[in-house]
Amino acid sequence: MKAFVLEGPGVFKLKNVPVPIPKPSEILLRVKAAGICGSDIPRIMITGAYHHPLIPGHEFAGEVVSIGEGVREEIVGMRAAIYPLIPCNSCRWCKEGLYNLCDNYDYMGSRRDGAFAEYVCVPASNLVRIPENIPFEHAALIEPIAVAFHGLRNAGLKNGENVVIFGAGPIGLFLCQIAKLLGANSILIIDIINQKLEVARKYGWAETINASEVDVIKEIHLKFPHGADLVIDTSGSSNALHQAVAITRKHGRILLIGNPHDSIKILQKSFETILRHELQLIGTWNSIMLNEWGQIIQWMASGEINVEPIITHRISLDELPRIIQLMHERKIVHEKVLVVM
Numbered sequence: 001m002k003a004f005v006l007e008g009p010g011v012f013k014l015k016n017v018p019v020p021i022p023k024p025s026e027i028l029l030r031v032k033a034a035g036i037c038g039s040d041i042p043r044i045m046i047t048g049a050y051h052h053p054l055i056p057g058h059e060f061a062g063e064v065v066s067i068g069e070g071v072r073e074e075i076v077g078m079r080a081a082i083y084p085l086i087p088c089n090s091c092r093w094c095k096e097g098l099y100n101l102c103d104n105y106d107y108m109g110s111r112r113d114g115a116f117a118e119y120v121c122v123p124a125s126n127l128v129r130i131p132e133n134i135p136f137e138h139a140a141l142i143e144p145i146a147v148a149f150h151g152l153r154n155a156g157l158k159n160g161e162n163v164v165i166f167g168a169g170p171i172g173l174f175l176c177q178i179a180k181l182l183g184a185n186s187i188l189i190i191d192i193i194n195q196k197l198e199v200a201r202k203y204g205w206a207e208t209i210n211a212s213e214v215d216v217i218k219e220i221h222l223k224f225p226h227g228a229d230l231v232i233d234t235s236g237s238s239n240a241l242h243q244a245v246a247i248t249r250k251h252g253r254i255l256l257i258g259n260p261h262d263s264i265k266i267l268q269k270s271f272e273t274i275l276r277h278e279l280q281l282i283g284t285w286n287s288i289m290l291n292e293w294g295q296i297i298q299w300m301a302s303g304e305i306n307v308e309p310i311i312t313h314r315i316s317l318d319e320l321p322r323i324i325q326l327m328h329e330r331k332i333v334h335e336k337v338l339v340v341m
């Protein structure tokens with residue numbers, strides 16, 4: 001089969017490799033669509049994966065084509081999205097149902113082979129059935145949508161609250177949509193690229209601010225004199241954190257959902273504000289299949305979450321190496337880039 005193989009940091013190629021054989025309790029999935037996650041770019045270009053060679057890709061959906069020992073025959077032919085995290089099921093956190101916090105997890109696309117290939121082996125327990133009216137290309141995005149949903153659950157978003165989001169990438173745009181579904185009163189998204197903000201405006205998901213054109217802190221205080229109830233950073237940057245602290249209301253929350261690509265510096269003034277305003281900084285990590293994926297599928301099937309405008313590029317596996325390079329060099333403006341097979 002054809003596969004995108006990462007052989008070391010920055011070293012990758014399209015290769016012909018044997019189709020994997022499902023082990024007991026696994027299935028073989030024919031990949032139909034796989035999204036490129038923001039985290040894939042540094043993983044492929046800079047840091048590498050946990051071991052090499054490895055096939056990246058953790059946002060995906062496809063069709064079950066064969067099964068390993070101990071898996072029910074009826075599963076063959078199932079259309080499914082895949083929860084990429086494989087929990088140990090025996091640590092303290094797994095026993096509490098917090099599988100995303102497992103001490104000893106495996107992960108498709110970073111610790112074991114993922115979906116940038118024609119086929120991938122998946123534990124049967126990680127399959128989530130998708131209804132006929134959700135196309136594979138949309139189902140591949142259930143993972144990042146669930147990450148956004150999990151973040152909002154962690155942040156305890158309440159009805160009527162005001163939300164400000166830094167970063168209009170796919171996670172930011174999904175956060176807008178889900179915050180609205182969860183009853184947010186006012187949603188504002190900030191970025192420096194107008195093209196990205198336009199999507200949010202066009203579909204009425206949020207009001208927008210271009211941080212390269214106006215003073216963000218001033219603008220937010222004009223809109224929310226007491227500050228925002230919940231501020232979310234998807235960018236993982238010192239500057240966004242500094243601004244987030246300045247625009248959060250007293251006793252408000254800051255949700256950190258973006259991976260930092262460098263050390264984050266907190267100014268003394270910001271640190272003092274966190275103390276004086278009794279701000280809460282909340283982390284979030286992955287999603288929980290059992291609690292969250294069903295809700296996302298329901299929202300997608302009913303059209304309450306609109307995925308299509310967030311897919312800006314559909315590419316083939318053959319084009320993947322070139323596109324990864326372009327994304328790394330920031331030579332294309334994109335939201336979700338999907339590998340379609």
Ligand SMILES: [Zn+2]
Nearest residue numbers: 037038039058
């Ligand atoms: Zn991801």
Ligand SMILES: [Zn+2]
Nearest residue numbers: 088091094102
């Ligand atoms: Zn565990």
